[in-house]
Amino acid sequence: MTDTDQPVPNRENSDKKLTPRQQQIFKNRQVMIVKKASKLFIKKGYSQTSMRDIANATGINLGNLYHYISGKEDILCIAFNNYHNLIMEFVIKNDILNIKEPKAKLKAVLRQSLEITYDFRNDLLMMYRETRVLPRKFLKIILKKEGEFVKLFEDIIAKGVESQAFKVSDPFFAANMLVFQISLYALRSWNLKQFTREEFLDMTEETILRAIIPDTL
Amino acid sequence: MTDTDQPVPNRENSDKKLTPRQQQIFKNRQVMIVKKASKLFIKKGYSQTSMRDIANATGINLGNLYHYISGKEDILCIAFNNYHNLIMEFVIKNDILNIKEPKAKLKAVLRQSLEITYDFRNDLLMMYRETRVLPRKFLKIILKKEGEFVKLFEDIIAKGVESQAFKVSDPFFAANMLVFQISLYALRSWNLKQFTREEFLDMTEETILRAIIPDTL
DNA sequence: ACTCAAAACAAACGTTTGTTTTATTATTAA
DNA sequence: TTAATAATAAAACAAACGTTTGTTTTGAGT
Numbered sequence: 001m002t003d004t005d006q007p008v009p010n011r012e013n014s015d016k017k018l019t020p021r022q023q024q025i026f027k028n029r030q031v032m033i034v035k036k037a038s039k040l041f042i043k044k045g046y047s048q049t050s051m052r053d054i055a056n057a058t059g060i061n062l063g064n065l066y067h068y069i070s071g072k073e074d075i076l077c078i079a080f081n082n083y084h085n086l087i088m089e090f091v092i093k094n095d096i097l098n099i100k101e102p103k104a105k106l107k108a109v110l111r112q113s114l115e116i117t118y119d120f121r122n123d124l125l126m127m128y129r130e131t132r133v134l135p136r137k138f139l140k141i142i143l144k145k146e147g148e149f150v151k152l153f154e155d156i157i158a159k160g161v162e163s164q165a166f167k168v169s170d171p172f173f174a175a176n177m178l179v180f181q182i183s184l185y186a187l188r189s190w191n192l193k194q195f196t197r198e199e200f201l202d203m204t205e206e207t208i209l210r211a212i213i214p215d216t217l
Numbered sequence: 218m219t220d221t222d223q224p225v226p227n228r229e230n231s232d233k234k235l236t237p238r239q240q241q242i243f244k245n246r247q248v249m250i251v252k253k254a255s256k257l258f259i260k261k262g263y264s265q266t267s268m269r270d271i272a273n274a275t276g277i278n279l280g281n282l283y284h285y286i287s288g289k290e291d292i293l294c295i296a297f298n299n300y301h302n303l304i305m306e307f308v309i310k311n312d313i314l315n316i317k318e319p320k321a322k323l324k325a326v327l328r329q330s331l332e333i334t335y336d337f338r339n340d341l342l343m344m345y346r347e348t349r350v351l352p353r354k355f356l357k358i359i360l361k362k363e364g365e366f367v368k369l370f371e372d373i374i375a376k377g378v379e380s381q382a383f384k385v386s387d388p389f390f391a392a393n394m395l396v397f398q399i400s401l402y403a404l405r406s407w408n409l410k411q412f413t414r415e416e417f418l419d420m421t422e423e424t425i426l427r428a429i430i431p432d433t434l
Numbered sequence: 435a436c437t438c439a440a441a442a443c444a445a446a447c448g449t450t451t452g453t454t455t456t457a458t459t460a461t462t463a464a
Numbered sequence: 465t466t467a468a469t470a471a472t473a474a475a476a477c478a479a480a481c482g483t484t485t486g487t488t489t490t491g492a493g494t
Contacts, residue, residue, distance in 0.1 A: 143407065180398070191364070191393055211424045277442085279443090
């Protein structure tokens with residue numbers, strides 16, 4: 001569904017003569033930086049996180065940070081990319097997509113998406129909040145990936161409508177609403193802490209399905 | 218339902234001897250500042266909007282801004298307050314709340330909330346994005362108001378469940394999901410521009426109601 | 435005409451920002 | 465070993481930030 005991983009646009013692929021070992025170290029450091037920085041972005045927000053904060057958190061010297069990333073925006077771009085690859089892979093990797101029966105298929109994909117989104121709620125919240133900071137070129141890539149995620153559900157729903165297993169007035173709208181509902185906890189956890197993870201997932205799944213599958217009482 | 222308008226905490230009520238006319242001018246200026254600043258916050262984000270930007274947009278001298286507001290955060294607080302008062306008043310002012318029949322009541326309140334939220338989508342988006350910047354003390358006030366908005370729907374749903382007009386597993390959860398669904402367009406308009414306002418409102422209303430009212434096919 | 439406080443203004447304050455540079459030390463490859 | 469490379473710490477950089485200052489202009493009340 002997705003073509004080969006597109007490189008983050010900002011990065012200058014400075015692949016000068018590096019031994020494999022060096023490349024490995026370089027990559028590991030970069031991953032570490034992005035991971036720690038993401039945590040800070042989640043906790044304090046992108047603008048409120050300084051490069052000096054990131055240097056402290058990673059233990060890497062401020063000036064030396066710029067050997068691994070080309071700038072602050074770069075870190076955010078990579079973080080967005082990582083998360084989106086993650087969620088798409090998780091959902092797609094299992095053969096759920098080959099399930100024939102519409103209801104079972106929808107339920108399976110939905111449940112998996114719900115669980116992942118719940119566990120990565122902080123990352124998702126950051127993405128909703130900080131999208132504005134992304135460079136234009138990179139924003140397009142992210143929105144395209146998001147569109148593919150919606151399309152995944154749209155297709156499932158459309159097929160189900162054909163076979164009269166589902167009933168919705170517009171599969172594209174239904175898919176958008178569904179994807180949005182999936183992110184309920186990420187965006188409103190402050191008002192939903194009273195539920196356990198399983199309680200919450202069950203109720204959310206039920207509510208979402210009732211809008212698509214008839215006779216779901 | 219809400220007590221008398223709470224003053225924004227940051228503001229020092231410098232009600233020294235001012236003629237009514239002067240007070241009027243002062244208030245008008247303040248409203249104007251908040252309005253223009255909100256537009257900037259919506260367009261560029263709070264952190265990315267400088268006091269100099271606001272000075273330019275309002276035509277008020279940078280230093281002089283501080284005669285009307287006590288700081289940048291103050292503007293954001295007032296903006297949050299204004300929006301929340303607005304949406305709560307709009308929803309409550311009409312006597313919809315006195316409708317007896319659960320379905321009709323839910324539909325009426327829901328429709329009105331949907332329309333307002335659609336029209337103020339930009340403000341709502343800003344609130345979701347910039348909540349983090351709010352001072353703790355003020356955040357509590359806002360969350361309380363939000364809670365009241367959810368409670369409004371929770372009560373309606375709970376009553377409907379009693380009379381078996383509605384069927385949901387948990388009225389509190391249902392109300393939260395409903396309020397969240399209302400903000401669909403605000404948070405995902407970039408993927409929903411193909412629909413007209415009325416198309417969108419109709420579909421959203423239908424989808425929301427199907428999760429609450431049985432036999433809504 | 436005089437008074438005085440509010441309003442307006444430009445300039446500057448002190449910080450913090452992202453980023454670059456420098457000089458020194460440690461690590462690694464040939 | 466030796467020469468290149470990477471890592472460190474510290475300082476420097478220009479730009480931008482929110483806020484305050486000192487001074488001037490304005491306008492209504494006496």
